[in-house]
Amino acid sequence: MHNVVFVLGPPGSGKGTICAKIQENLGYVHLSAGDLLRAERQREGSEFGALIEQHIRNGSIVPVEITCALLENAMNNSGDAKGFLVDGFPRNEDNLQGWNKQMTGKALVQFVLFLSCPVPICIQRCLNRGQGRTDDNEESLKKRVETYNRQTFPIIEHFEKNGLVREVKSERSVEEIYADVVEVFNQAAKV
Numbered sequence: 053m054h055n056v057v058f059v060l061g062p063p064g065s066g067k068g069t070i071c072a073k074i075q076e077n078l079g080y081v082h083l084s085a086g087d088l089l090r091a092e093r094q095r096e097g098s099e100f101g102a103l104i105e106q107h108i109r110n111g112s113i114v115p116v117e118i119t120c121a122l123l124e125n126a127m128n129n130s131g132d133a134k135g136f137l138v139d140g141f142p143r144n145e146d147n148l149q150g151w152n153k154q155m156t157g158k159a160l161v162q163f164v165l166f167l168s169c170p171v172p173i174c175i176q177r178c179l180n181r182g183q184g185r186t187d188d189n190e191e192s193l194k195k196r197v198e199t200y201n202r203q204t205f206p207i208i209e210h211f212e213k214n215g216l217v218r219e220v221k222s223e224r225s226v227e228e229i230y231a232d233v234v235e236v237f238n239q240a241a242k243v
């Protein structure tokens with residue numbers, strides 16, 4: 053049974069940055085759904101490359117059958133990790149239903165780390181990210197933020213109803229955010 057922490061928040065809220073620090077210090081393995089999709093997009097012979105690129109540019113969400121298979125495969129190939137930080141997933145109802153269908157009995161969601169951050173700050177961070185991504189531009193970001201507001205935030209609200217959300221305000225410095233995140237994991241370890 054894989055232990056899983058979902059990491060959600062608007063684009064540019066710092067999910068990848070904070071997950072890298074958790075992985076470095078707390079023994080969890082960081083799996084970014086976006087990174088896995090970008091790797092699949094580039095993979096020689098992938099039948100999903102064009103579809104993935106279209107969704108990424110459009111700020112829309114790739115069908116869960118593709119994304120969840122990549123996540124399950126990555127977890128199964130990671131040995132006996134303490135747990136997995138599943139970054140940027142589930143991003144919509146299709147993701148959530150697909151996860152429940154495919155991963156029930158195989159993975160246990162401990163909690164959802166929600167990095168909340170005002171959108172203007174998020175957009176500026178993405179525009180300054182400098183990773184050469186095809187979706188870090190004004191047009192794609194507008195669509196990604198709309199997708200987050202309309203499709204992803206309701207998923208966070210779903211988990212909130214089940215008492216699983218741990219919100220950390222993320223407009224602050226990385227150090228301040230990470231100090232609060234460590235406390236969240238410490239509290240979770242006591243349960």
Ligand SMILES: Nc1ncnc2c1ncn2[C@@H]1O[C@H](COP(=O)(O)OP(=O)(O)O)[C@@H](O)[C@H]1O
Pocket residue numbers: 061062063064065066067068069070177178180181182222223224225226229
């Ligand atoms: N707390 C922060 N303060 C300032 N810049 C940040 C902070 N967290 C992340 N960044 C920067 O903002 C950009 C987006 O961060 P990232 O971790 O990729 O966010 P996400 O995965 O949520 O899109 C990166 O260039 C990162 O270095």
Ligand SMILES: Nc1ccn([C@H]2C[C@H](O)[C@@H](COP(=O)(O)OP(=O)(O)O)O2)c(=O)n1
Pocket residue numbers: 062063064067068084085086087089107108111112113114115119139140141142143147187196
């Ligand atoms: N569960 C997911 C996660 C990402 N994607 C696609 C659509 C997203 O806009 C892009 C980029 O996701 P990523 O998590 O890397 O983006 P941010 O780190 O939030 O800036 O990938 C997806 O289709 N389904």
Ligand SMILES: [Mg+2]
Pocket residue numbers: 067068084086140
């Ligand atoms: Mg990211």
